[in-house]
Amino acid sequence: MIQRIREIPGGRLIAIAVAAAVAMVLILALLTNIFERQQEGRSAYQRVMAFDDTVGDPAVWGANFPRQYESYLRTVDQSRTRYGGSEAVPRTPDDADPRSIVSQSKLEEDPRLKAMWAGYAFAIDFREERGHAFMLSDQRETDRVKKKQQPGACLNCHASTYLAYRTLGDGDPHKGFAVMNAMPYEAATAKVEHAVACIDCHNPKDMSLRVSRPAFEKGIAAYKATLGHKNYDVNEDASRQEMRSYVCAQCHVEYYFDGKDTKTLTFPWSKGIKVEEIYSVYQQKQFRDWTHKTTGAAALKAQHPEFEMWSQGIHARSGVACADCHMPYVREGATKFSSHHVQSPLLTVEQSCGTCHAVSPEEMKARVENIQEKTFVLRGLALDALVEFISDLERAQKTKPNAPEIKRALEFQRQAQFYIDYVEAENSMGFHAPQEATRILGTAIDLIRQGQRALYRK
Ligand code: HEC
Ligand code: HEC
Ligand code: HEC
Ligand code: HEC
Ligand code: HEC
Numbered sequence: 001m002i003q004r005i006r007e008i009p010g011g012r013l014i015a016i017a018v019a020a021a022v023a024m025v026l027i028l029a030l031l032t033n034i035f036e037r038q039q040e041g042r043s044a045y046q047r048v049m050a051f052d053d054t055v056g057d058p059a060v061w062g063a064n065f066p067r068q069y070e071s072y073l074r075t076v077d078q079s080r081t082r083y084g085g086s087e088a089v090p091r092t093p094d095d096a097d098p099r100s101i102v103s104q105s106k107l108e109e110d111p112r113l114k115a116m117w118a119g120y121a122f123a124i125d126f127r128e129e130r131g132h133a134f135m136l137s138d139q140r141e142t143d144r145v146k147k148k149q150q151p152g153a154c155l156n157c158h159a160s161t162y163l164a165y166r167t168l169g170d171g172d173p174h175k176g177f178a179v180m181n182a183m184p185y186e187a188a189t190a191k192v193e194h195a196v197a198c199i200d201c202h203n204p205k206d207m208s209l210r211v212s213r214p215a216f217e218k219g220i221a222a223y224k225a226t227l228g229h230k231n232y233d234v235n236e237d238a239s240r241q242e243m244r245s246y247v248c249a250q251c252h253v254e255y256y257f258d259g260k261d262t263k264t265l266t267f268p269w270s271k272g273i274k275v276e277e278i279y280s281v282y283q284q285k286q287f288r289d290w291t292h293k294t295t296g297a298a299a300l301k302a303q304h305p306e307f308e309m310w311s312q313g314i315h316a317r318s319g320v321a322c323a324d325c326h327m328p329y330v331r332e333g334a335t336k337f338s339s340h341h342v343q344s345p346l347l348t349v350e351q352s353c354g355t356c357h358a359v360s361p362e363e364m365k366a367r368v369e370n371i372q373e374k375t376f377v378l379r380g381l382a383l384d385a386l387v388e389f390i391s392d393l394e395r396a397q398k399t400k401p402n403a404p405e406i407k408r409a410l411e412f413q414r415q416a417q418f419y420i421d422y423v424e425a426e427n428s429m430g431f432h433a434p435q436e437a438t439r440i441l442g443t444a445i446d447l448i449r450q451g452q453r454a455l456y457r458k
Contacts, residue, residue, distance in 0.1 A: 052204050056163045061198040065207075067332060072198075072340035075131030078103070081346040083372045083429040086130035102141065103128040112383040113424070115390055116417050119293025121148045122301060129304075129427060132342055135159070135195045145185055151263040152188025153181040157251035159192035162199045162212045167191070177214040181263045201247045209243040210235055213250040219267030220246065226272050244321035249307035252322075254278055254422070256287060273308045275422050275440050279415060288414075295393040297410040302421040309426045313433030320356070328352045368431055375423065375430025378441045382420045385448045389413060396455055405454055412451025419444035 049063040062069025078086045088101045106126050107113055117123040125143035139145060139158040155161060161180070162173075168191065169176025180188050203210045211217060211234045224232035238246055257263040268281040279300075281287075288298035310316050315325075323338065328351035330339045345352035346368060349361040357364060393413060396406050423430070423437050430437035 053199070054163070055204075056160055056194060056197060056199050058160075058194060058197040058199075061202075061204070065198075067335065067337045068340045071330075071337075073133070074341040075133040075343065077341070077343070078130060079347060081344050082369050083376065084344045084427065085347065086128050102138070103130045103134075110383070112387050115294070115387045116383070116421065117299075117301070118390075120290040120299070120301060124148075132195050136189075136192065140189060150185040151181060151257060152183035152185060153257050153263045153265045154185055155180060155188050155192055156213060156215060156265050158195070159189075160194040160197040160200050161192060162197075164191045165212075165214075173212070174214050178262065178264065181257070181265055182261060196251075200250075209240070209247050211238075211243075211246055211250060215255070215265040215267055216246070216250040216253075219253070219269045220249075222267075223269040223273055226270070241319060241321055244323040245307065245310070245316075248322040248326075252304055252306035252427075254303055254305040254308060256282075256289070273311055275305075275308075275419060278305075278308070279418060282418075292390075292413070294390055295397065295410060295413060297393075297413045297417075299414060300418040300421075302418055302425045305422060305426050306428065306432060309428070309436060310432040312436035315432070324355075325352045328355070371431050371434045372429040375434065375437050375441075378438060379420070379423055379429075382416075382441045382444050382448075383424075385445055386413075386417055386420055389416070389448045389451055392452060392455055405457075409451045409455040412447050412454060416444045416447035416451065419447065 047064050049060050051060050051064070055061065058069065058072065062072065078088050080087045086103045089104045090096070091102050104127060106128060107123070113126065114123045117126075121144040124147060127138075127142075130138070135158045139154060144150070145154070155164075156177075161177075164180065165173040165176035167176065168179040180191065200212045201209055211220075217234055220234050221232040224237075229237075234246060253267055255265055255267055258266040268278045271277040271280055282300055286298075287300070289301045290299055291297070292299040306322075310322065325345040326342050327338045327340060328345075328348060329336050330351055339348070339351070346365055349364050353359075353364045354361070359367075390413065393406065393409060396403070396409070400406070419440050423440050426432065426437070
């Protein structure tokens with residue numbers, strides 16, 4: 001070793017010494033950072049009000065952690081970004097009752113969505129999503145619940161269900177989960193009180209993160225099994241950085257209800273979490289969400305696959321979690337804490353992106369909008385193609401009902417519209433995984449081409 005260093009010319013030796021010094025400084029900075037974080041953890045422990053696993057009220061937990069609690073309460077804030085955020089609008093144009101304020105209708109923004117969802121509840125009412133504070137009231141108020149029968153399974157992702165699952169299952173959350181899934185919506189919603197709360201993401205003993213939703217526990221275990229990890233237990237086996245995404249993936253994922261009476265909330269991940277792997281689960285089960293009113297296709301509805309889409313992007317690959325962007329550390333005086341004001345990171349670019357990207361907030365925002373704009377254009381082309389294909393099918397059904405080529409073409413409609421909806425329902429307009437969103441929309445347009453070919457060529 002010494003021999004080797006002697007062989008190095010003087011200039012290089014100095015370079016190495018400088019590099020070593022820099023490395024030392026970096027290590028010290030890292031240790032200081034870790035120490036600071038530990039201090040934050042500890043200072044968080046001066047409990048003002050007692051709480052444990054039986055206390056669901058976020059105000060009680062919040063009395064001990066006022067910064068996190070105050071930011072959590074701010075999820076009522078609403079501001080628009082070009083493709084995201086949210087904005088309050090009256091339920092109907094002449095509605096003056098402030099309680100009926102909702103977020104804007106996506107159906108009015110883009111009527112092509114109605115053609116895609118013809119005959120399904122989503123064609124009645126579908127709105128821009130907004131902050132966590134509204135999750136329970138928005139679900140109770142949507143026409144999809146008021147005008148259609150829905151199961152208790154809807155509540156898994158729209159309320160603090162931690163305690164309800166235990167009560168309904170006599171202490172066993174998995175049993176309670178099954179009971180609530182199968183209940184009618186009205187009975188189930190009477191069992192919950194709060195939107196997602198501290199108890200759903202945190203262990204009261206040490207405030208570490210935990211997964212509290214059986215559907216995610218099962219879903220992630222099924223997915224990990226495809227990667228060769230048997231008997232995966234998320235609360236035992238996941239790293240802290242993984243948990244910073246998994247707590248969100250309890251809800252921000254594609255799902256379906258399995259069983260006509262059981263309505264078991266299920267994440268279709270037994271073959272993987274890419275769109276084609278999810279689609280093949282639906283194929284295998286011959287699952288349909290509804291029968292398309294215009295064409296008779298066995299149609300599928302995709303729902304907010306943020307976790308699945310993010311997992312295909314460069315940030316997931318680089319170990320960047322949902323919380324890194326959506327719950328950035330913020331400083332208040334000498335204290336640093338995780339903002340619980342979960343919202344569009346474009347409203348907090350400096351805190352959300354600045355930690356890793358040394359670029360001005362304006363430039364960072366422009367980079368995101370550049371990706372989103374391109375996704376939006378391609379999404380429009382795909383929707384135009386789909387609407388045209390649906391009219392072709394409608395015409396064919398009239399002139400040659402039940403012809404074998406129609407049956408084949410309907411399969412293409414089923415798959416193509418699931419793929420388009422997958423990008424449409426994903427809420428980042430392509431940002432979480434730009435190339436993946438493009439690949440899926442390109443595939444959808446090709447499926448429509450094949451479907452039209454099936455219709456016109458024998
Ligand atoms: C690298 C940063 C980053 C990561 C990591 C990330 N997101 Fe996002 N997310 C964004 C950006 C940027 C947008 C676009 C916001 C907009 O258009 O206003 C977005 C949009 C969203 C939206 C819609 C927000 C709105 O206001 O309409 C949701 C929901 C969301 N992300 C959830 C997630 C979840 C869940 C994860 C983890 C599985 C995740 N995000 C990971 C940056 C990130
Ligand atoms: C697996 C979790 C999950 C389940 C189950 C679930 N939701 Fe949601 N829901 C979400 C997430 C995440 C959002 C926000 C993202 C979005 O709107 O795409 C949302 C948004 C909504 C919204 C506001 C935006 C809109 O679509 O108009 C309504 C209303 C809603 N859900 C109703 C329901 C109903 C009714 C059910 C039962 C049929 C249900 N949800 C089941 C996770 C879920
Ligand atoms: C949707 C999940 C979720 C909910 C709900 C939630 N938190 Fe958190 N919380 C997080 C995440 C993610 C972190 C970051 C944890 C980490 O880095 O290990 C965090 C961190 C914390 C920390 C550690 C210090 C810090 O700021 O990083 C405290 C204390 C905390 N939360 C308190 C609360 C309180 C009080 C509530 C209820 C008012 C609450 N949390 C609700 C997800 C959540
Ligand atoms: C219990 C289920 C659940 C969990 C856990 C959850 N979300 Fe949500 N999230 C929702 C629902 C439901 C909505 C839509 C509420 C509405 O529109 O009324 C939503 C809305 C959002 C929005 C849109 C906010 C806006 O202002 O437009 C973002 C961003 C978001 N969630 C990110 C996250 C992140 C990041 C995590 C993890 C730290 C997370 N969510 C954890 C269910 C959940
Ligand atoms: C914890 C670190 C981290 C955070 C926070 C983060 N990024 Fe990144 N980002 C990365 C890494 C790592 C890459 C991969 C490129 C690289 O290695 O230089 C990347 C790449 C990107 C790219 C290029 C994408 C591509 O396909 O090549 C964009 C655009 C981007 N980030 C935007 C954002 C935005 C916007 C935010 C905030 C909302 C954000 N990032 C937050 C670490 C981060």
